[in-house]
Amino acid sequence: MREKEEILKIERSIGYILRIGVIVSAVIILIGMFLVFFQTNSSQTPQNLSQIIQGLFQLKGDAFILLGLFCLILTPILRVVVSIFAFAKEKDYLYVAITVIVLLILLIGMGLGLVEK
Template identity: 80%
Template sequence: MEEKEEILKVERSIGYILRIGVIVSAAIIVIGLVLLFLRPTAIQTPTSLSLIFQGLLQLRGEAFIMLGLFCLILTPVLRVVVSIFAFAKEKDYLYVVITVIVLIILIIGMSLGLVEK
């Protein structure tokens, strides 16, 4: 019984992570939309992290929207990381290996996306 309770606890925490990630992302995007509505600009949308952070300091709506999308993309990645620790705690090493491989594939895919631009 204790093992099932532990699994349910981990599943709930993963669910909270996903919900919080989506809510935070949506809030950041809404802030960006409000800023964009209040202060429309004709500048190019920031596509790198440095440009996004510069835009955040300047309160540019496009930068907030891009940060919200970036957070939304990172939410499932965070879920994979938490799953690695959950499987390790359960001593399910086959799933730890599989999940680490999935994380490596995600990191490689995001890295290639940064290089391709």
């Protein structure tokens, strides 16, 4: 019975992570849309992380929208990381290995996406 309670607790935590990630992303994107709507000058859209950070300090709407999208992309990746710890806690090492492989594939895909620019 104790194991079922722990599994339910972990599943709830994963659900909270996904909900919070989506809500935070949506709020950031809405702030960006609000800023874009009221900005008169149209500058170039940020192309890399340093430009996004500079844009955030300059309150550029495009930078906020891109940050929100970045957070939205990171949300399921965070879910995979939490799942690794959850499976390890359950001592289900086959699923730990499979989930680590999934995480590596996601990270390689992101890395290749950055290089292909």
